[in-house]
Amino acid sequence: MLYLVPTPIGNLKDITLRALEVLKDVDVILAEDTRTTSKLLNHYQISKPLSSYHQHNEHKIVDQLIQQLAAGKKMALVTDAGTPGISDPAFLLVRACVQNDIEVQSLPGATAFVPALVNSGLPTNSFCFEGFLPQKKGRHTTLENLKNERRTMIFYESPMRLVKTLNDLSQYFGAERRCCVSRELTKMFEENKRGTLQEVASYYEQKKVRGEIVIVVAGSA
Structure with a gap:
């Protein structure tokens, strides 16, 4: 399962309860900038493995991520702010998930x-x-x-x-x-x-x- 999780565009309170539940539940969080995401996770006392996923490495690692998802891992994809895929990386991974029959859930939330x-x-x-x-x-x-x-x-x-x-x-x-x-x-x-x-x-x-x-x-x- 791949979850697309919107993150606050400014005020850290602008995150849904469901988003917090997903971030606590997944096996790994794919982050555009792990330093930025760490601040959000620390604020909500969430401790999960972080892995970089951004426009400079998405082509190189998408196949590897698909293999891990197909093997049963649950992943959340977040960007620095807002909804993944809106002028931010997500499309390549979502398309690959669709092509490989891996379920994708996009959570509603912040978009500038x-x-x-x-x-x-x-x-x-x-x-x-x-x-x-x-x-x-x-x-x-x-x-x-x-x-x-x-x-x-x-x-x-x-x-x-x-x-x-x-x-x-x-x-x-x-x-x-x-x-x-x-x-x-x-x-x-x-x-x-x-x-x-x-x-x-x-x-x-x-x-x-x-x-x-x-x-x-x-x-x-």
Whole structure:
């Protein structure tokens, strides 16, 4: 059995009772960063073997993990924050489990884009999740293809590239397109900055930011 276990995106209290039960029960926990996961496990006094599973080693170890699962091991896959598979490693292992008739259970839980979307003030009845934009190759094509997207769009971004991405979105979508930037979600200094792409870009040009960032952009009218 493979369990996909969402972990808090900020506040450590944002974890389900079922998630804690699974983490206590499995034979091993696959972690994107074992140091980050250790902090969560120590907080809840959970002692389980940890093994690294991330984008740099997943291709190399997926067959080995399948063998262990097929032999009867129970594993939980967690990422540093949020739900595995949402802009984080999980797909390769889940696909391999499906191909080898190994049961997969995905637990519901924290995902950064959901609170960012619902508190943005932008339409939530129809939306598309784009994750991280390509940094170089394919960036122009992606933005050009999204220019006339009518659904609300959701992007992830890092602090160092936030202003560049807002300016790029402004260039392709128009400076007056409405948006909301959410950062430090569920933490003490949570911020949701709403306005036009131009206004929000100008705001963050004068401000040093940190933490994971979600950008929600209105669809084309």
